[in-house]
Amino acid sequence: MNIVSAVDQLRLPAAVLWDMDGTLVDSDRFWADAEQQLYMQYAPDQSSAAGNSIPPDVSRALEGASLSECARVLRESGVNLPAWEIIEQLVSAAEASLTSQPIPWADGALDLLRKLAALHIDSVLVTGSPMRIVRHVLAAAPAETFGPDNVFAITGNSPLPAKPAPDRYLAAACMAQADIRDCVIFEDSSTGLASALAAGAGAVYALTALTRSPAKADARYQCIQDFRGIAVQALLR
Structure with missing residues (x-):
């Protein structure tokens, strides 16, 4: 491994934790x-x-x-x-x-999911939606994206405190066997961002066309307009 690739490897997230509705999928x-x-x-x-x-x-x-x-x-x-x-x-x-149409993925989300899977970086869904809804998204996701069997998800059925508490993101990091401080969280709401920041992960605000009520820009998190062309190595800073 040369010096450049070694540095890039160190900057890769250990896992990526995704809010679902309005972030990964246009379901809000x-x-x-x-x-x-x-x-x-x-x-x-x-x-x-x-x-x-x-x-x-x-x-x-x-x-x-x-x-x-x-x-x-x-x-x-x-x-x-x-x-x-x-x-x-x-x-x-x-x-x-x-279920009346193909899963409406956010712009660039599928490509990013495939990049993460190719780098052996697990993704985990962390959503208030119940598993009854989430299973459709997991089934349509690229293979090996959400864990070995595409089952990595903390859903609304969880007994853990809901966002803005950090508990579900902390549990998601454990599911991926990752240190939360080395994880990246994608969120699209003030409630979700509060949860991500409280968990201690690198937070990325997906201020996309899907965002219902935009939050203010804040130095504590990165902001993106969509997932197209995102460099995985740039997610942790």
């Missing part, structure tokens, strides 16, 4: 549509007052939230359903949308 819109439909159907008075749409403050509270938190926010905003039924309707609608 499916959840947003499901939330909108539920709000209009079960909070008609509030919906009419807000011009048949979810109020901006409610929309912001839903961004990056766990399913249980989404149910709480929607109930408090006027959706008159039990929390379990809100969650079931949201998941069913999002799954139906996701």
Whole structure:
């Protein structure tokens, strides 16, 4: 190994931890549509007052939230359903949308996943979506991307505290047998970025066309517009 390749090898991440909805996959819109439909159907008075749409403050509270938190926010905003039924309707609608077409990967994401796999760098999904949704993404991902059997994922079914707590990212690093300080995390929300920074990983903010509510630029994390042409060696700095 020459000096240049040795230096490059040292700069490679030990693992890459991915938020899913709105980061790796253009699926945030499916959840947003499901939330909108539920709000209009079960909070008609509030919906009419807000011009048949979810109020901006409610929309912001839903961004990056766990399913249980989404149910709480929607109930408090006027959706008159039990929390379990809100969650079931949201998941069913999002799954139906996701499976009605090929997986809508973010620009450049598939190429980056293949680069990581070729370098034997595991990826792990860390998402609030349940395994019922995540399994479709794992099945469509390039082979050997998310672990040897494409099963590396921490999902909304996890009993660990949800983002912005760091616990799920810390568990994902353990799954990949990597030190979290040598990992890179891709996120697209303020909640997710807070989780990534609290975990102690190198955080990269995917400020893409998929981002619902852009966060402010911050020196604590890198910002990218999409995943096209990303050099793996440049992810850790």
